Amino acid sequence: MEIGKDPQVIVLYDGYSKDEGTSMLANCTCTLIKGRTNIVIDTMTSWDGDRLTEALYKNGINCNQIEFVICTHGHSDHIGCNYLFPKAVHIVGFCISQQYTYFYHDFQSGKEYVINDKVKVVPTPGHTLQDVSVIVETDDGVVAITGDLFxxxxxxxxxxxxxxxGSDSQELQIIxxxxxxxxxxxxxxxxxxxxxVHK
Ligand SMILES: [Zn+2]
Known part of the structure:
Protein backbone atom coordinates (compact mmCIF):
# COMPACT_ATOMS: atom_id res chain seq x y z
CA MET A 1 0.00 0.00 0.00
CA GLU A 2 1.25 3.50 -0.87
CA ILE A 3 0.13 6.90 0.37
CA GLY A 4 1.09 10.39 -0.84
CA LYS A 5 3.53 11.68 -3.42
CA ASP A 6 6.31 13.70 -1.80
CA PRO A 7 6.90 12.29 0.68
CA GLN A 8 5.46 8.92 -0.26
CA VAL A 9 4.85 6.23 2.36
CA ILE A 10 5.35 2.75 0.89
CA VAL A 11 4.76 -0.36 2.97
CA LEU A 12 7.38 -2.80 1.68
CA TYR A 13 6.17 -5.82 3.68
CA ASP A 14 3.08 -6.30 5.82
CA GLY A 15 4.01 -7.73 9.19
CA TYR A 16 2.13 -10.50 10.99
CA SER A 17 2.00 -12.35 14.29
CA LYS A 18 0.49 -15.77 14.93
CA ASP A 19 0.27 -17.66 18.18
CA GLU A 20 1.51 -21.20 17.62
CA GLY A 21 0.91 -22.58 21.11
CA THR A 22 4.37 -22.79 22.67
CA SER A 23 5.85 -20.13 20.37
CA MET A 24 4.87 -17.25 18.17
CA LEU A 25 5.49 -16.73 14.47
CA ALA A 26 6.07 -13.05 13.70
CA ASN A 27 7.73 -10.45 11.56
CA CYS A 28 7.28 -6.70 11.57
CA THR A 29 5.77 -4.37 9.01
CA CYS A 30 8.58 -2.70 7.06
CA THR A 31 8.08 0.77 5.58
CA LEU A 32 9.90 3.09 3.19
CA ILE A 33 9.44 6.85 3.18
CA LYS A 34 10.53 8.09 -0.21
CA GLY A 35 11.07 11.76 -0.96
CA ARG A 36 13.50 14.50 -0.04
CA THR A 37 14.77 12.27 2.76
CA ASN A 38 14.69 8.51 2.18
CA ILE A 39 13.93 6.58 5.35
CA VAL A 40 13.44 2.90 6.22
CA ILE A 41 11.35 2.10 9.28
CA ASP A 42 11.66 -1.25 11.09
CA THR A 43 14.11 -3.52 9.26
CA MET A 44 12.61 -6.94 10.09
CA THR A 45 14.81 -9.86 11.22
CA SER A 46 18.46 -10.52 10.35
CA TRP A 47 17.23 -13.17 7.92
CA ASP A 48 15.50 -10.61 5.69
CA GLY A 49 18.45 -8.77 4.14
CA ASP A 50 17.92 -10.00 0.56
CA ARG A 51 14.17 -9.34 0.65
CA LEU A 52 14.65 -5.83 1.99
CA THR A 53 17.36 -4.93 -0.54
CA GLU A 54 15.17 -6.29 -3.34
CA ALA A 55 12.07 -4.36 -2.22
CA LEU A 56 14.06 -1.10 -2.09
CA TYR A 57 15.57 -1.81 -5.51
CA LYS A 58 12.06 -2.26 -6.96
CA ASN A 59 11.32 1.25 -5.66
CA GLY A 60 14.40 2.67 -7.34
CA ILE A 61 16.47 2.99 -4.17
CA ASN A 62 19.72 1.39 -3.09
CA CYS A 63 20.79 1.00 0.52
CA ASN A 64 23.33 3.82 0.36
CA GLN A 65 20.56 6.29 -0.51
CA ILE A 66 18.84 5.72 2.82
CA GLU A 67 19.57 8.66 5.13
CA PHE A 68 17.71 7.47 8.23
CA VAL A 69 16.90 4.04 9.62
CA ILE A 70 14.25 4.26 12.31
CA CYS A 71 13.35 1.31 14.52
CA THR A 72 10.20 1.94 16.51
CA HIS A 73 11.77 -0.09 19.34
CA GLY A 74 14.67 -2.43 19.95
CA HIS A 75 13.13 -5.89 19.55
CA SER A 76 14.94 -8.30 17.22
CA ASP A 77 12.21 -8.39 14.55
CA HIS A 78 12.43 -4.61 14.10
CA ILE A 79 16.21 -4.05 13.93
CA GLY A 80 17.57 -7.10 12.10
CA CYS A 81 18.78 -5.45 8.87
CA ASN A 82 20.04 -2.10 10.18
CA TYR A 83 23.51 -3.25 9.07
CA LEU A 84 22.45 -2.77 5.41
CA PHE A 85 22.51 1.03 5.84
CA PRO A 86 26.03 2.23 6.77
CA LYS A 87 25.43 5.76 5.42
CA ALA A 88 22.32 6.37 7.52
CA VAL A 89 21.69 7.87 10.92
CA HIS A 90 20.14 5.08 13.02
CA ILE A 91 17.34 5.82 15.46
CA VAL A 92 16.48 2.78 17.59
CA GLY A 93 13.81 3.75 20.09
CA PHE A 94 15.22 6.69 22.05
CA CYS A 95 18.81 6.02 20.85
CA ILE A 96 20.21 8.06 17.93
CA SER A 97 23.59 7.13 16.47
CA GLN A 98 25.79 7.03 13.41
CA GLN A 99 28.56 4.46 13.58
CA TYR A 100 30.35 5.26 16.86
CA THR A 101 28.74 8.63 17.52
CA TYR A 102 25.72 8.85 19.81
CA PHE A 103 23.67 12.03 19.58
CA TYR A 104 21.95 13.52 22.62
CA HIS A 105 18.20 13.97 22.27
CA ASP A 106 15.67 14.19 25.07
CA PHE A 107 12.89 11.87 23.88
CA GLN A 108 12.43 11.05 27.56
CA SER A 109 10.92 14.51 28.19
CA GLY A 110 8.63 14.18 25.18
CA LYS A 111 10.80 16.11 22.71
CA GLU A 112 10.17 15.38 19.02
CA TYR A 113 13.04 14.76 16.60
CA VAL A 114 12.42 16.69 13.38
CA ILE A 115 13.79 15.12 10.18
CA ASN A 116 12.30 17.67 7.77
CA ASP A 117 9.14 19.81 7.60
CA LYS A 118 7.02 16.73 6.71
CA VAL A 119 8.59 14.01 8.84
CA LYS A 120 9.24 13.80 12.57
CA VAL A 121 9.91 11.15 15.19
CA VAL A 122 7.87 11.32 18.39
CA PRO A 123 8.20 9.34 21.63
CA THR A 124 5.27 6.92 22.12
CA PRO A 125 6.27 4.62 25.00
CA GLY A 126 4.06 1.75 26.11
CA HIS A 127 4.98 -1.47 24.27
CA THR A 128 8.51 -0.72 25.51
CA LEU A 129 9.37 2.34 27.58
CA GLN A 130 11.44 3.69 24.65
CA ASP A 131 9.06 3.26 21.69
CA VAL A 132 8.93 5.95 19.01
CA SER A 133 6.52 6.61 16.11
CA VAL A 134 7.18 8.37 12.84
CA ILE A 135 4.66 11.03 11.77
CA VAL A 136 4.54 11.85 8.06
CA GLU A 137 2.48 14.64 6.51
CA THR A 138 1.52 13.55 3.00
CA ASP A 139 -0.88 15.11 0.50
CA ASP A 140 -3.26 12.22 1.29
CA GLY A 141 -3.23 12.91 5.03
CA VAL A 142 -1.13 12.20 8.11
CA VAL A 143 0.45 8.75 8.33
CA ALA A 144 1.72 7.44 11.68
CA ILE A 145 4.15 4.52 11.56
CA THR A 146 3.86 3.28 15.10
CA GLY A 147 5.47 -0.13 15.50
CA ASP A 148 3.83 -2.20 18.20
CA LEU A 149 1.94 0.70 19.83
CA PHE A 150 -0.71 -0.82 17.53
CA GLY A 166 3.60 -7.44 25.50
CA SER A 167 3.31 -4.01 27.06
CA ASP A 168 5.87 -2.54 29.46
CA SER A 169 3.30 0.11 30.46
CA GLN A 170 -0.33 -0.41 29.51
CA GLU A 171 -1.12 2.96 31.06
CA LEU A 172 1.32 4.84 28.80
CA GLN A 173 0.32 2.72 25.80
CA ILE A 174 -3.35 3.69 26.20
CA ILE A 175 -2.41 7.39 26.38
CA VAL A 197 -8.42 5.79 10.97
CA HIS A 198 -12.18 6.34 10.92
CA LYS A 199 -12.96 9.56 12.77
ZN1 LIG B 1 7.15 -6.36 17.11
Missing amino acids: EKEEDLRDDSIWKSA NRKKILDIADYIVPGHGPMFK
Whole structure:
Protein backbone atom coordinates (compact mmCIF):
# COMPACT_ATOMS: atom_id res chain seq x y z
CA MET A 1 0.00 0.00 0.00
CA GLU A 2 1.25 3.50 -0.87
CA ILE A 3 0.13 6.90 0.37
CA GLY A 4 1.09 10.39 -0.84
CA LYS A 5 3.53 11.68 -3.42
CA ASP A 6 6.31 13.70 -1.80
CA PRO A 7 6.90 12.29 0.68
CA GLN A 8 5.46 8.92 -0.26
CA VAL A 9 4.85 6.23 2.36
CA ILE A 10 5.35 2.75 0.89
CA VAL A 11 4.76 -0.36 2.97
CA LEU A 12 7.38 -2.80 1.68
CA TYR A 13 6.17 -5.82 3.68
CA ASP A 14 3.08 -6.30 5.82
CA GLY A 15 4.01 -7.73 9.19
CA TYR A 16 2.13 -10.50 10.99
CA SER A 17 2.00 -12.35 14.29
CA LYS A 18 0.49 -15.77 14.93
CA ASP A 19 0.27 -17.66 18.18
CA GLU A 20 1.51 -21.20 17.62
CA GLY A 21 0.91 -22.58 21.11
CA THR A 22 4.37 -22.79 22.67
CA SER A 23 5.85 -20.13 20.37
CA MET A 24 4.87 -17.25 18.17
CA LEU A 25 5.49 -16.73 14.47
CA ALA A 26 6.07 -13.05 13.70
CA ASN A 27 7.73 -10.45 11.56
CA CYS A 28 7.28 -6.70 11.57
CA THR A 29 5.77 -4.37 9.01
CA CYS A 30 8.58 -2.70 7.06
CA THR A 31 8.08 0.77 5.58
CA LEU A 32 9.90 3.09 3.19
CA ILE A 33 9.44 6.85 3.18
CA LYS A 34 10.53 8.09 -0.21
CA GLY A 35 11.07 11.76 -0.96
CA ARG A 36 13.50 14.50 -0.04
CA THR A 37 14.77 12.27 2.76
CA ASN A 38 14.69 8.51 2.18
CA ILE A 39 13.93 6.58 5.35
CA VAL A 40 13.44 2.90 6.22
CA ILE A 41 11.35 2.10 9.28
CA ASP A 42 11.66 -1.25 11.09
CA THR A 43 14.11 -3.52 9.26
CA MET A 44 12.61 -6.94 10.09
CA THR A 45 14.81 -9.86 11.22
CA SER A 46 18.46 -10.52 10.35
CA TRP A 47 17.23 -13.17 7.92
CA ASP A 48 15.50 -10.61 5.69
CA GLY A 49 18.45 -8.77 4.14
CA ASP A 50 17.92 -10.00 0.56
CA ARG A 51 14.17 -9.34 0.65
CA LEU A 52 14.65 -5.83 1.99
CA THR A 53 17.36 -4.93 -0.54
CA GLU A 54 15.17 -6.29 -3.34
CA ALA A 55 12.07 -4.36 -2.22
CA LEU A 56 14.06 -1.10 -2.09
CA TYR A 57 15.57 -1.81 -5.51
CA LYS A 58 12.06 -2.26 -6.96
CA ASN A 59 11.32 1.25 -5.66
CA GLY A 60 14.40 2.67 -7.34
CA ILE A 61 16.47 2.99 -4.17
CA ASN A 62 19.72 1.39 -3.09
CA CYS A 63 20.79 1.00 0.52
CA ASN A 64 23.33 3.82 0.36
CA GLN A 65 20.56 6.29 -0.51
CA ILE A 66 18.84 5.72 2.82
CA GLU A 67 19.57 8.66 5.13
CA PHE A 68 17.71 7.47 8.23
CA VAL A 69 16.90 4.04 9.62
CA ILE A 70 14.25 4.26 12.31
CA CYS A 71 13.35 1.31 14.52
CA THR A 72 10.20 1.94 16.51
CA HIS A 73 11.77 -0.09 19.34
CA GLY A 74 14.67 -2.43 19.95
CA HIS A 75 13.13 -5.89 19.55
CA SER A 76 14.94 -8.30 17.22
CA ASP A 77 12.21 -8.39 14.55
CA HIS A 78 12.43 -4.61 14.10
CA ILE A 79 16.21 -4.05 13.93
CA GLY A 80 17.57 -7.10 12.10
CA CYS A 81 18.78 -5.45 8.87
CA ASN A 82 20.04 -2.10 10.18
CA TYR A 83 23.51 -3.25 9.07
CA LEU A 84 22.45 -2.77 5.41
CA PHE A 85 22.51 1.03 5.84
CA PRO A 86 26.03 2.23 6.77
CA LYS A 87 25.43 5.76 5.42
CA ALA A 88 22.32 6.37 7.52
CA VAL A 89 21.69 7.87 10.92
CA HIS A 90 20.14 5.08 13.02
CA ILE A 91 17.34 5.82 15.46
CA VAL A 92 16.48 2.78 17.59
CA GLY A 93 13.81 3.75 20.09
CA PHE A 94 15.22 6.69 22.05
CA CYS A 95 18.81 6.02 20.85
CA ILE A 96 20.21 8.06 17.93
CA SER A 97 23.59 7.13 16.47
CA GLN A 98 25.79 7.03 13.41
CA GLN A 99 28.56 4.46 13.58
CA TYR A 100 30.35 5.26 16.86
CA THR A 101 28.74 8.63 17.52
CA TYR A 102 25.72 8.85 19.81
CA PHE A 103 23.67 12.03 19.58
CA TYR A 104 21.95 13.52 22.62
CA HIS A 105 18.20 13.97 22.27
CA ASP A 106 15.67 14.19 25.07
CA PHE A 107 12.89 11.87 23.88
CA GLN A 108 12.43 11.05 27.56
CA SER A 109 10.92 14.51 28.19
CA GLY A 110 8.63 14.18 25.18
CA LYS A 111 10.80 16.11 22.71
CA GLU A 112 10.17 15.38 19.02
CA TYR A 113 13.04 14.76 16.60
CA VAL A 114 12.42 16.69 13.38
CA ILE A 115 13.79 15.12 10.18
CA ASN A 116 12.30 17.67 7.77
CA ASP A 117 9.14 19.81 7.60
CA LYS A 118 7.02 16.73 6.71
CA VAL A 119 8.59 14.01 8.84
CA LYS A 120 9.24 13.80 12.57
CA VAL A 121 9.91 11.15 15.19
CA VAL A 122 7.87 11.32 18.39
CA PRO A 123 8.20 9.34 21.63
CA THR A 124 5.27 6.92 22.12
CA PRO A 125 6.27 4.62 25.00
CA GLY A 126 4.06 1.75 26.11
CA HIS A 127 4.98 -1.47 24.27
CA THR A 128 8.51 -0.72 25.51
CA LEU A 129 9.37 2.34 27.58
CA GLN A 130 11.44 3.69 24.65
CA ASP A 131 9.06 3.26 21.69
CA VAL A 132 8.93 5.95 19.01
CA SER A 133 6.52 6.61 16.11
CA VAL A 134 7.18 8.37 12.84
CA ILE A 135 4.66 11.03 11.77
CA VAL A 136 4.54 11.85 8.06
CA GLU A 137 2.48 14.64 6.51
CA THR A 138 1.52 13.55 3.00
CA ASP A 139 -0.88 15.11 0.50
CA ASP A 140 -3.26 12.22 1.29
CA GLY A 141 -3.23 12.91 5.03
CA VAL A 142 -1.13 12.20 8.11
CA VAL A 143 0.45 8.75 8.33
CA ALA A 144 1.72 7.44 11.68
CA ILE A 145 4.15 4.52 11.56
CA THR A 146 3.86 3.28 15.10
CA GLY A 147 5.47 -0.13 15.50
CA ASP A 148 3.83 -2.20 18.20
CA LEU A 149 1.94 0.70 19.83
CA PHE A 150 -0.71 -0.82 17.53
CA GLU A 151 -0.19 -4.53 16.83
CA LYS A 152 -2.69 -4.60 13.94
CA GLU A 153 -6.00 -2.94 12.99
CA GLU A 154 -8.02 -5.56 14.88
CA ASP A 155 -6.61 -4.37 18.20
CA LEU A 156 -8.78 -1.22 17.95
CA ARG A 157 -11.76 -3.42 18.80
CA ASP A 158 -9.95 -5.99 20.94
CA ASP A 159 -7.50 -4.62 23.53
CA SER A 160 -6.35 -8.14 24.40
CA ILE A 161 -4.40 -8.24 21.09
CA TRP A 162 -1.95 -5.42 21.88
CA LYS A 163 -1.88 -6.29 25.58
CA SER A 164 -0.92 -9.92 24.96
CA ALA A 165 1.79 -8.85 22.47
CA GLY A 166 3.60 -7.44 25.50
CA SER A 167 3.31 -4.01 27.06
CA ASP A 168 5.87 -2.54 29.46
CA SER A 169 3.30 0.11 30.46
CA GLN A 170 -0.33 -0.41 29.51
CA GLU A 171 -1.12 2.96 31.06
CA LEU A 172 1.32 4.84 28.80
CA GLN A 173 0.32 2.72 25.80
CA ILE A 174 -3.35 3.69 26.20
CA ILE A 175 -2.41 7.39 26.38
CA ASN A 176 -0.13 7.22 23.33
CA ARG A 177 -2.57 5.12 21.26
CA LYS A 178 -5.18 7.81 21.84
CA LYS A 179 -2.72 10.58 20.95
CA ILE A 180 -1.89 8.90 17.63
CA LEU A 181 -5.54 8.10 16.80
CA ASP A 182 -6.32 11.81 17.28
CA ILE A 183 -3.72 13.05 14.79
CA ALA A 184 -3.42 10.24 12.21
CA ASP A 185 -5.46 9.55 9.07
CA TYR A 186 -3.58 6.29 8.47
CA ILE A 187 -1.67 4.01 10.83
CA VAL A 188 1.05 1.55 9.91
CA PRO A 189 1.00 -0.89 12.87
CA GLY A 190 3.82 -3.19 14.00
CA HIS A 191 2.42 -6.49 12.76
CA GLY A 192 -0.28 -5.89 10.16
CA PRO A 193 -1.15 -3.88 7.06
CA MET A 194 -1.65 -0.10 7.05
CA PHE A 195 -5.19 0.94 7.93
CA LYS A 196 -7.32 4.07 7.76
CA VAL A 197 -8.42 5.79 10.97
CA HIS A 198 -12.18 6.34 10.92
CA LYS A 199 -12.96 9.56 12.77
ZN1 LIG B 1 7.15 -6.36 17.11
